[in-house]
Amino acid sequence: MSGYASDNGMYMPMEIPKLSEETLKSWANLSYKDIVKEISKLFIEDEIPAEKICELIDAGFETFKDPSSPIVTKTLAEDVKLLEMFHGKTLAFKDLSMCCTAQFINYFLDQSNSSATLLIATSGDTGSSALHAMSSIERVDIIVLLPKDRISQVQERQMTSVVSDNCHVIRADGTSDDTDVPLRKAFLDGELVKKHKLGTLNSVNWSRMMVQIAHHVYAYFEGKRTNPETDTVVFIPTGGLGNATAGCIAREMGLPIQMVCAVTNDALHRAVYNCDYSVTELTVSLASAMNLQVIYNFERILYLLSDMDTSLVKKIQEDYQERNKSTIPETLVNKLKEFMRVTKVTDEDIIETIKRCADENGGYVICPHTASALSAAYSLEALKDHNAVIYAAASPAKFSDALERAGVQWTGRNLAEELAAKEVRYTDWEASDDWLQKLLELLDTIHARRSAHSK
Ligand SMILES: *Cc1c(COP(=O)(O)O)cnc(C)c1O
Secondary structure, eight states: OOSBOTTSOBOOOSSOOOOOHHHHHHHTTOOHHHHHHHHHHHHHTTTSOHHHHHHHHHHHHTTSSSTTOSSEEEEEGGGEEEEEOOOSTTSBTHHHHHHHHHHHHHHHHHHHTOOEEEEEEOSSHHHHHHHHHHTTOTTEEEEEEEETTSSOHHHHHHHHTOOOTTEEEEEESSOHHHHHHHHHHHHHOHHHHHHHTEEEOSTTOHHHHHHHHHHHHHHHHHHHHHOTTSOEEEEEEOSSSHHHHHHHHHHHHTOOOEEEEEESSSHHHHHHHHOEEEOOOOOOOSOGGGOOSOOTTHHHHHHHHTTSOHHHHHHHHHHHHHHSEEEOOHHHHHHHHTTEEEEEOOHHHHHHHHHHHHHHTTTOOOOHHHHHHHHHHHTSTTGGGSEEEEEEOBOGGGOHHHHHHHTOOOOSOOHHHHHHTSOOOOEEEOTTSOHHHHHHHHHHHHHHHHHHHHO
């Protein structure tokens, strides 16, 4: 349930299962949901019986618009495939991994007849996805820290409008990198973690990572359906590298995909092209869920690139965490560059791409994150020589400001109006407050309530 081990490193499997060519061939026509099941079985069949895994995954996807096909594929001009990953409850791709993870967590808590408290710092979509997935799971309390005034109104309302006694939404006056600090400190305290059974549902959560591996396997087959003879390149809108790291694991398993990470902040770009792994000033772009300088999951990519050299990863990460700056050996980034490229995207690129996509595709509207990925594809020379697959990360309905700026017509759901009608509940934490102290107080309150209930 926790992404971080008590030595401050991130959890990773000690062995990555391999997908043989035969296995891949035999999966070519599976549905996305079946691929999630196959991937999960490879990793956790020793912990949850296979049949139960399938049951839990089916239950998770019940919340989707069409539970039998959670992902909808569109074909755009120039044979570009676009995977709409946003047909879950909160209209962002995180619902895909979150709904399964919620089921897995509930399963383990049921088995041990216990409860847990999950802590989440969110840059926009993780929080609402987690709240919606967990609000009906009684064994779980969930605390979400959202960066006040730094995400869209719709995103904020999607969280504050989850009114349930096990959901605790905090509007903290800081960036999403700031809100991560007290959480990371809490996880370092082994006693505290044990007492409250602390876990997280951030992209550092291993289960979410595992489910996301399936995105890439499915994308690979969707790409191959365009042209079986050419490479498949996936275009990923990237922030904390959750989805991208899952892609690297898929690669390690033997999936022959090429990846392009679209970024609005340059942290990953500097790491890959300058070996400079550091935190600099945040660029606040229209793609709010990508506004991060701390690329959390990069540690996991380093682990894969270094052939699981944990002492090397530890050394790099210690530098990074102590001085916000570290250097990556060139041999490692060279391995990464064999299959990953990073493209920096500006707000102008995003606006231009939203417009161009609507113009060329009969008024089809995309969100700013999706636009960053599509912009990276448009900037690729000889786009037609590849099977390009774009990850459409969120519904445009969540980002009306950007759509207005691009001057495109949105005729879908009016979320702002739907959400404005709902009751809200939240607590504000000021920039000057001691957030760790506030967090500890809240944990005690939750603990006291649970103890009273169980008496
Ligand atoms: C979370 C999110 C991202 C960034 O995803 P990572 O996997 O953390 O890099 C991009 N776009 C949207 C819409 C998101 O919700």
